[in-house]
Amino acid sequence: MASRLYAWARLAVTRRGRVISVWLLLLAAIGGLGITIHGKVASDFTVPGIESQKAQDLLEEKFPDAAGGVIRVVYAAPKGSTLTEAKTEAAIETGLGKAAKISGVVQVSDPFKTRTMAADKRIGYADVRFRQAAADVTQQAKDSLSSAMTQARKAGLEVEYGGTAMKPQTKVGGPAELVGVVIALVILALTLGSLVAAGLPLLTAVVGVAIGVLGVKFISTWVEITGTSTVLALMIGLAVGIDYALFIISRHREQLADPDMDAEESIARAVATAGSAVVFAGATVIIALAALSATGIPFLAVMGLSAAATVLIAVLIAISLVPAVLGLFGDRLRPRAKKPRPGRRERVPGAWGLAWARTVTRRPLIVLLVGVVALLALALPARNLRLGLPSYASNPTSSTQHKSYDLLSKGFGPGFNATxxxxxxxxxxxxxxxxxxxxxxxxxxxxxxxxxxxxxxxxxxxxxxxxxxxxxxxxxxxxxxxxxxxxxxxxxxxxxxxxxxxxxxGQTAAAIDVAHKLSGALPGFVAIIVILALLLLTLAFRSLLVPVKAALGFLLSVAAALGATVWVFQYGHLNGPLAIPSAAPVTSFLPVLLIGVLFGLAMDYEVFLVSRMREHHENTLDPQQAVVHGVARSGRVVSAAALIMAAVFAGFIFNEDPVIKSIGFALAIGVLVDAFVVRMTLVPAAMALLGRRAWSLPRWLDRALPDVDIEGANLPDHTAKKNTERTEVPVG
The missing domain is CATH 3.30.70 (Alpha-Beta Plaits)
Structure with a gap:
């Protein structure tokens, strides 16, 4: 693999103008299509075959008047007054009369005739039923309904809206998400030591995300896609796009520290080595996300495939656009030689990684036991995991949906919202x-x-x-x-x-059915992921123990992330700082999604870290030094990549959508735990304990497996090439 990527990268650098033009043309074409031609983004998580969905389909076929979307208008009179006062009743009746004339409305209930009022007559509601399904009720109709209730508000009533047709659309691009990107830029600058170099991963990642997300929007013309699918594609695409470019640029600048290294040669070697790891790690992310299709749940399959497509674009950009852009900058990205300062000890590159590796490997058994116990303790709340879909109680307290939920609970009891x-x-x-x-x-x-x-x-x-x-x-x-x-x-x-x-x-039954369906799909999905990890890592590292260790570490990371998510979202801790309106069951598809995404990201760090260990072991056959060398050489960039990814995910914690909020939290915690506790701590400790046995492989299996060479062992020696060029005699 490394040799092919080496040749490909040299071609991309040589023809960098064409490569950059192709990507910009692709961005313009797909961007134009996505902006001008796209379908409607769905807000429901429907699963064919479950009982609640069968009932909904039956209602749409045989009882369409009962299957249409409903907006529930909730009225609350001021303290000391009631809805039955003459002036108040007249204002409500006038508003409902206007509501009945809105296009698409087939029925409007009258709270005074149906007696849908609380015992004290301070709170009541009217249902406005539409001909269209809930997801098809237009924003114009909702705005018209709000205008129809103007007189009721002037009469001193609080008017809020709930019902099936009031599900808010998922929105992104707020201040919190932008803060995450700014933090990522700061980390890039500190890691690469150059503002220009720091801006490149962000620039190429944005190009990839724009193509991926707008492509998903274009596909929504034919395929039903939820708002969560688009946000997940954005979230994952941005995180891996930055990280993959960082790995290649970091390796490039590391090589350029050698004054004899030619810039174009360095780019080709960086793509051949770090790029091989990017391709391999990216493939695991893509396969893991695409494996969500194995759950048999359409909206989850679309979600996984959308994110997988964006990751594929990020990989292609990393091995084509990134080297082409690096070729434009040439020697300008070469690190400046630091002048020695009298009386001051100069820091050796990778010094902290070296110190950390030596600390971990000095007492590996103790480190391993303490780390595993700590992760298991963090995972304990996951024993009580309950799955569900967010109700309007999980919407922001300032939203009309949350206010209507509270009013109905106050007036009619908590079960009224679970009808x-x-x-x-x-x-x-x-x-x-x-x-x-x-x-x-x-x-x-x-x-x-x-x-x-x-x-x-x-x-x-x-x-x-x-x-x-x-x-x-x-x-x-x-x-x-x-x-x-x-x-x-x-x-x-x-x-x-x-x-x-x-x-x-009904909505409550549907949430229960979806949770049950996903709970049943979870064991099989975990089995697929673990088997996949064992196969891929055995192929990459030609070892049996390294894949087993990696899979066990991945399971610990998932358990810890789920435990933290249950502790916050289900138990209700940190609700204030994280702006979580109320404790509730964990989003039903979050565990499956977390397992799929975190598997791919965990394998990213495993590949980048362990490939450096294997590279050193192949050259020295010293397993202990290989562990120390691997952490010293890749620890800084893996840590930076994890912090960047966590910052991007954490930015979505403050999104108003409760589903996006929980996904952002779970992924941010999962990445931090996996990178810093599992990969940077438990992996070196386990590798030190295993010693030479870590790299053993039965002979029959060694002969059967192809050599993918992600470390670049078969690349030409650049020093020999340089010496040859110097000794060539020009013919004149």
Whole structure:
């Protein structure tokens, strides 16, 4: 691999103008398509085949009036007054009359006729139902509804909005995300010792992210893509794009410290060595993200493939655009020779890494035991992991969705925000038994100890479908609600015996179903990832023990990151500093996503760190010195790369979207733990304990495996080449 990348890099440097032009043309073409031609970004996480989705599909087919999006308008009167006062009631009626005339509205409930008011009549609500599905209700319709309620607000009422059609769109590009990028630039400048060199990884990463994200937007014309998919592609693409360019530029400047090293030769060698590691590590990230398709969940597959495509672009940019741009700068990136200062000891490059490696390897067993125990302690909260999807309680406290949630909980109880929908398909029930069967079911549902109320059954036009609202006593995030949904579904056999089909649906049921589906997919996905790690690292390092160690370290990193995420988001710690509105179950697809992303990033650091160890071991056959040398030579750049990646991820912790917030936190913690505790501490300690055994491989397997050469052992000796050039006699 190194030899091919060496030749490719020399070609990219020689024809740098063409390479840069191709990437700029690609950016302009895909950027133009993504901006002008794109589909609608979805906000729902739907999973075909789960019970709640089957019910929704059935409603859309046979009872469209009950399947459309709903905006719930919540009214709250000032203290000391009620909604039933003449002036207040008139203002509400006027607003609802205007709402009924909005395009797409098929039904508007009247809180005074339906008695959807709290006992003290201070809080009430009206449902505005649309013909379109919730995701298709336009912003114009929402704005028109807000304008219709102007008179109610003038009457002194607080008016807030909830319902299925009020899910906010995911937004990025706020101050927090920009701060993360600024921190990344500072780390780059400190690591590379040059502002010009520091700006290059950021510039090339932005080009890659722009192509990737805008390409994803263009693809959304044909494929349903969630806002989270776009943000994840941005998050991952920016982080790995900066890191991959950093690894190559750092190696280039390290080589340029040798005054005899030609700039173009250095670029080619940097791409051949560090670039080989980038290709190999990038491939693991791409495969891990693409493996999300194995879960059988469409939105997760699209999310993984979108991010994988952006990582692929980052790898291609690292081995083509980066060397081309480096070729433009030539010797200007050569580090300046530092003048010796009298009486001051000059720092040796990699000195702190050398000191750290010697410290870790001096007592490797103790370091290993302390590190493992610390990570297991951090992982302890993960034992109580609960999965779910965020309710409006997880939206910012200043948002209308959160305010409407609080008002409804105050007026009608916490379970009102967890309202379920019981859907009964009656086509197989004899006509004379339909009413009796449905009434009997309503009575059975109402008997559950955690059910607060069950509405009267509402049939569709041909009475082939009946719908009932079931209000729990507990909120959507409570374990009691999850248990209750399971008990309600136990009524399905009796309905089936009568010839019908019972579905328990609604947003709360959907969140429970998605969590259950993902929990079932998790063990198989972990197995795929671990086996993949063992195969790839065995191929890269021609060792059996190194891959096993890497896989165990990866599992520790994931467990620690999950434990920290549960402690913060589910237990409710640090809610104030991190601006988390309320404790809630962990986002259902976060563990799968964390495992896929963190696997690829962990293998990045493993490859860059251990490849330097193997390179030294191949030259000296001294396993102890190889460990120390590997950390000394790559510790600085791996640490910088991890800090950059963590800074980029951490910037998303303060995004208002609760899903993005939790993903940013989990990935930031996971990267820091994996880089500094596992790779920089436990890996050197384990390698020191293993000694020469770390690099052993059965002979039959050694013969069977291809030599990928990610260390550049087969590259030509640049010193010999230089000497040849010097001794050439010009012919004149």
């Amino acid at each position: 379920l929908v019981a859907v009964v398909e009656t086509k197989g029930i004899p006509a004379g038994d339909v009413t009796t069967t449905v009434s009997s079911l309503r009575t059975s549902l109402a008997k559950d100890s955690d059910v607060a109320a069950v509405s009267q059954p509402v049939p569709n036009a041909d009475k082939s479908l009946f719908v009932m609202a079931v209000v729990p006593k507990t909120g959507p995030d409570a374990q009691a609600t999850t248990d209750m949904v399971s008990r309600l579904r136990d009524n399905a056999p009796s309905i089936a015996k009568a010839g019908g089909t019972l579905y328990i649906a």
